[in-house]
């Protein structure tokens with residue numbers, strides 16, 4: 001603490017998700033006094049909400065299966081994944097991403113994280129997806145321990161409220177720590193790793209439009225605070241209109257399920273990895289399913305095969321084959337139900353028809369929902385009984401089904417009438433924004449840039465905050481970017497501290 005009562009460090013990191021923890025670990029490894037401010041009472045952010053997939057090349061997992069892969073192939077496959085958006089990608093940052101995935105995975109494993117894989121995800125030309133065990137809470141758990149071991153001063157319930165700027169240079173942060181306002185001064189730099197703005201109606205409205213603004217976020221604390229602080233200093237958001245959503249997902253269960261309650265300890269992860277390699281998938285299924293039926297959304301195949309979507313009044317409100325998720329937020333309580341019949345229930349009990357999937361991990365069928373999600377699973381021999389169970393007017397539901405049956409087959413060819421008892425309703429489902437892809441414009445050193453390309457002295461950004469126009473299509477690239485960009489930003493802030501002399 002200096003004579004004016006400010007806490008002084010070399011590097012200050014805002015945010016304790018994947019990017020912030022990586023930045024803090026790197027700065028501390030380089031011998032710099034590092035403070036990490038996290039507004040929530042626990043570490044993790046969206047990183048701890050994630051599925052936990054990371055796409056990487058030349059990993060021990062790939063090599064053990066004889067898969068030869070290259071960062072260049074990964075770079076090209078990302079171009080394919082980006083499709084029509086490819087020209088909006090920041091290819092310089094993409095290059096950084098693909099060139100560092102191998103080093104990143106080795107580093108994560110060195111701090112005790114355990115992965116299974118690689119799993120295929122076309123159009124990736126090689127299986128590249130690795131999944132963390134036992135769940136994504138292992139990231140903040142292991143990285144938090146690692147940071148503490150390196151001496152990082154982690155302050156929870158500490159909300160960064162504004163930057164301290166002197167002579168055009170960011171020299172610190174004012175934060176509210178457990179209700180008390182404190183000043184933190186950084187001799188080297190401040191790393192902004194404060195996540196995305198999926199929970200900010202204001203930023204979603206400004207960059208992605210009013211429809212996006214109305215959507216609920218998966219992570220309600222992703223309020224984009226860091227963006228607002230940086231915009232005040234002349235920073236700019238790139239690709240702010242790109243949001244992952246609306247995506248329909250089942251509402252979360254009232255209580256955490258088995259997998260969510262598992263402590264993310266290394267021993268458990270190792271046992272699970274051993275089991276994944278050796279045990280028949282059937283034995284592991286109950287564990288994996290308790291996750292799969294919690295966090296994920298319904299497959300579009302449900303609608304292609306004939307499922308209809310009704311609101312709480314029992315009424316259809318959208319063409320189920322034309323992005324129905326856009327209409328869900330306009331229904332009562334922003335909720336909807338998926339209705340299927342006995343024929344579809346049989347179809348959706350085995351591959352290729354599944355209700356939900358974590359790509360590359362497993363598939364959940366209707367029976368998995370009956371077992372794991374009794375709160376959203378309704379079944380009855382009659383439409384009246386189903387309506388009663390799901391809490392909607394029976395006459396309206398019966399009318400919706402019979403109107404669909406009269407004309408439904410005209411839509412989408414494969415859609416068949418819902419005539420066979422028993423009838424099922426899955427829901428409520430809601431439409432969510434999973435994450436936003438707008439990031440602050442950054443240099444390849446992860447310095448935050450103004451519109452004209454000049455860096456804001458002393459300010460770095462990483463992860464979602466420092467996404468810089470990088471498209472991260474497919475699965476497993478957002479987490480990769482969080483860890484990789486975090487380390488680079490932490491290193492550059494640390495180096496700046498030594499250059500300026502501490």
Ligand SMILES: Cc1cc2nc3c(=O)[nH]c(=O)nc-3n(C[C@H](O)[C@H](O)[C@H](O)COP(=O)(O)OP(=O)(O)OC[C@H]3O[C@@H](n4cnc5c(N)ncnc54)[C@H](O)[C@@H]3O)c2cc1C
Pocket residue numbers: 014015016017018019020037038039040043044045046047048049050051052053054158159160161193194195196218219221222224225226295434435462463464465475476477478479480482
């Ligand atoms: C449901 C879901 C599933 C996903 N699955 C995957 C996946 O499998 N693979 C993948 O690659 N990506 C996935 N993603 C995306 C990925 O999780 C995120 O892009 C990534 O974790 C972002 O990391 P981050 O460190 O930038 O942000 P976060 O992990 O969100 O961390 C930001 C932290 O900053 C804190 N913070 C914010 N403002 C302040 C402030 N003012 N002061 C102090 N602290 C602050 C927040 O509380 C938070 O802890 C998923 C996302 C979601 C929501």
